[in-house]
Amino acid sequence: MxxxxxxxxxxxxxxxxxxxxxxxxxxxxxxxxxxxxxxVDAQFLPGPHAVWDAFVRANSWHELAPGVPREVRGEQNYFLWEHLVASLQRIGIGAGAAVLLGPPVGFVLGSSRLVSAIVEPYLNFLRMLPPLGYIGLLIVWFGIGDTSKNWLLFLAAFPPIVIATMSGVQGVSADRINAARSLGANRRQVITRVLLPATLPEVIGGIRVAVGFAWTTVVAAELNNGIPGIGGLAYLAGQQLNTPLTVACIIVIGLTALALDAVIKQVGVLAVPWKGLA
Incomplete structure (x- = not known):
């Protein structure tokens, strides 16, 4: 069977x-x-072959211009995969810090209604702000280097994780906690044996949403001094009316987003195998 x-x-x-x-x-x-x-005019919608040629060109050595013997490396002196790796490194630092700090903060806020009432409005305020609304301020504070980009990605990913963790903690039934206490569980055991397992699915879901949102923010993060970076390359190609390269970057960004989401989803399946079981 x-x-x-x-x-x-x-x-x-x-x-x-x-x-x-x-x-x-x-x-x-x-x-x-x-x-x-x-x-449709090719300037607005290049064909698949043109996009593929732009992708290959961005990943190979090629002539600077027709008839010019000098060869250049990829686009902006980086291969496209190097642009992608640079963006993933920024995501790893910014969103990674949010993944590490978000659950503990959310757990504390979810455990205290007073602290939650004070802090949650600020979290929602930050969550609702578009990244382009405060990227300029971060550049003033931290400069145009990677520090401002990492902070932007952190601020994009942090609120969803905290709020999801808070929701998970507050959604745990009081009967389950009281039942554990009646069986002799101390505070540490209640946290590790009841609250954490019950909250973990919400945390994984929050991380999944947060990393996806941070990845969509990568173009905004790389508007200034974003080379190398896949978002910066897409923005620069658009400014130069290099539509095939822009479309190639968009496809790479989208496929990378799908891969990141699939990895996080699989981690969730391994971390909470009981989710969805009766």
């Missing part, structure tokens, strides 16, 4: 993958057809 269930699950995954690949193929075919028929 278990084997049949496993085979059914495997078959469902294969069908799901097939549907996604088919959808992608149809999308690319429509994209190619629209651009080949010149229904």
């Amino acid at each position: 278990k084997k049949r269930v496993g085979r059914g699950a495997d078959g469902s995954r294969v069908r799901g993958l097939g549907v996604r690949l088919l959808s992608l193929g149809v999308f690319v075919a429509l994209w190619w057809a629209v651009t080949a028929a010149e229904l």
Whole structure:
């Protein structure tokens, strides 16, 4: 019986993958057809081949200009993958700090209604601010180097994690806590055996949202002195009307976002295997 269930699950995954690949193929075919028929100016919508050429050019040595023997390295003297790594490093520092600090802060706020009432409005205020609204202030405080970018990504990721953790702590039933205490559990055991396991799914969900939001903020973080950086390269390519390179950067940014989300989702499955079980 278990084997049949496993085979059914495997078959469902294969069908799901097939549907996604088919959808992608149809999308690319429509994209190619629209651009080949010149229904849209190539300056606004380059074809798949032009975008692929821009991607290859950004990852290889090439001539500075036609007829000029001097070769240059990728784009802005960095390969595209180096731009991506630079952005991921900034995400790792900024969002990573939020992942480390957010859950403990959220746990403290969720455990104290008084502290929560005082601090939560400020967290929501910060969460609602668009990154472009305060990137200028961070540059004034920390300069145009990576420090201001790391702070921006931290401030983008920190509030969602704290609020999700607070929600998880406050959502734990008082009956479960009282039941643990009636069985002789002390405060430490209540925290480690009841509150933390019950809150962990909310924390993972908050981290997933926060990292995604921080990644969407990477372009804003790299508007100033963002080279190397995939967001900075996309912005610069747009300013130079290099639409194929801009689209290539957008595709890389989107695929990286999907990969990050998939990794965090898998970590959540491993960390909270009981989630969703009756």
